[in-house]
Amino acid sequence: MVSDTVSTTSNGPAANQNSSIEINGLYKIFGKRPKHFMAAVKEGMTKQELQEKHGHVLGLKDINLSMQAGSIQVVMGLSGSGKSTLIRHINRLIDPTVGEVNVGGQDVCKMGTKALRDFRRHETAMVFQKFALLPHRTVINNVVYGLEVQGLPRDKQESEARRWIERVGLAGFEDNYPNQLSGGMQQRVGLARALTNDAPLLLMDEAFSALDPLIRMDMQSVLLDLQKELHKTIVFITHDVDEALRLGDRIAILRDGEIIQEGTGQNIVLEPADEYIQNFVKDVNRGRVILAESIMKQGAHPGAGAQVLVHDHLEDVARMLSDASAQAVNVANDNGQVVGHLDLETTVAAIVKQEKRHTSSDTQFTI
């Protein structure tokens, strides 16, 4: 259950190869005359200066990001960091001030009205933070929405919708109104609506943020299970670092409209780019994020008591060490070859490193 998040990136099915996303030099300035201030912003005018002197808001600044087809790209940041603005550029709910958003080689920003509508109908689907369901429609009539807009025959709409309603665990609720469902169930409707569209690109804007922690975990599992068979390109916005680490194949961190770090969850936890990110990840359960291969030492250990895999998390490694009451374990790759080893000291140090620095009450680490 712990290890299902990691690295399904590279070998997605060929069908989805054309839904990779390439964002180049994207800027968004909110205000009356955004173009007017572009040059100044490019020359280094700060967000604060732009706001105080000119009353314009710098929403996104020089975003360059490439997202691989078939993977989950998380965009993380606090509120006001521009993450929701960023995701809305991918299906152009927001127009950029300058820049390109290429999806499968096509620049979304250059599409005409009709091309854009077709792109939204067939290539993308979106899940919203506050669900954004149609309150006057039953669950089934909400879920068919994408296909209805496409103009498919009604029986086809319904059979597709019923399949996905069942898949997200809402069978039996087809004729309920959204109001009658709990938040978690409403977001299942939102997810089913997006999946019914059968688009290669799934945009999720803080999709689980409005849910209780337990239900959120539950929904994350639903999403990961689905992704294992669907291999969609998913862009997932969140402010929750645990969610980001659990879901993201790659994570981009935004602050004040700029990407300040981009990489795998491992990268970000092990090598935070600055203090801001360090603060972000300080409460992360590192044992469940860091993989054995990230910190292992080269070569086999003579006194190794057991063997773990490169993709095992440190928590599992520590448990193995403790169970075997050994000084070290060997680390094997997928072919069973031993490629390194981990000793108790390294493992524990890697798990507790960050916490030691920030709190004094972390002395309970006795493994």
Add this chain to the structure above:
Amino acid sequence: MDWFTEFPAMEKSALRALKKSIDGGFRAWTREHGDTVETFFEPIKQMLIWSEKFLLNTPWPFILGGIVLIAWLASRSWKITVLTFVTMVLIGYFDMWDNTMRTISIMIVSTVVSIVLGIPIGIAMSKSDVVQRLITPILDVMQTMPGFVYLIPVVMLLGIGKVPGLLAVVIYAIPPIIRLTNLGIRMVDKEVLEAADAFGSSAWQRLKNVQIPLAMPTIMAGINQTIMMALALVVIASMIGVKGLGQPVLQAIANQYFTLGMFNGLAIVGVAIIFDRVSQAYGKRLQAHSEEVHGK
């Protein structure tokens, strides 16, 4: 110091000339285009005549049954249905049936005209701030101008009778439906609209599937207001020859017939209450989906 104690008004002769020339101009325009305008309103006139004939020529038990049935179908409430029945029976018993039918006829036609014109105008206003800025002051004038004043040009143009009466009623009653359609659409949840866009809705699909349905409670409130205002203008409209409950009221004012005025006034109140309760209950029933809320 004359200018200090008395406002330096325009010279009397000049003012008279100004009024005369405006009146003359309008009269000339009326003479020239009166026929065209009349032909333009011909369909509405036929509609008015037809609906009045229908209500008056159909034997009363059918009409009574029909009204009670509509009240039941729209409200699904025994209370409102019984109230409707009793009110209509009392109206008939006190010999006001025919006048009530005439009033209901013009009220229904003017409400239909108001809805058919008002909702598209309201939608246009909601789509564009410019249109909103242009139309809002016109609506303000329509609502604050004393009813009698805009009867004058209407009468000059079309004489007295049903159509000018209908025009007066529509001018007075249409602002709420326009305003509330505009307001209702503007209040639609932005995220739901975003969702509609994100799935590639066309402007028409967005309007039909999201904006109108979500604005419906507000639009229904507008329709309800429009009906009430149409009824309120019935008395004034009777001054230009609209037959109905208004005429006896007018007669009662002129001759100080207290009871006659009271009876007809109460009949108007009764009809108003029926239409108000039934249309409100119908509006509420349309919103049934929002009633059973999870966890309550």
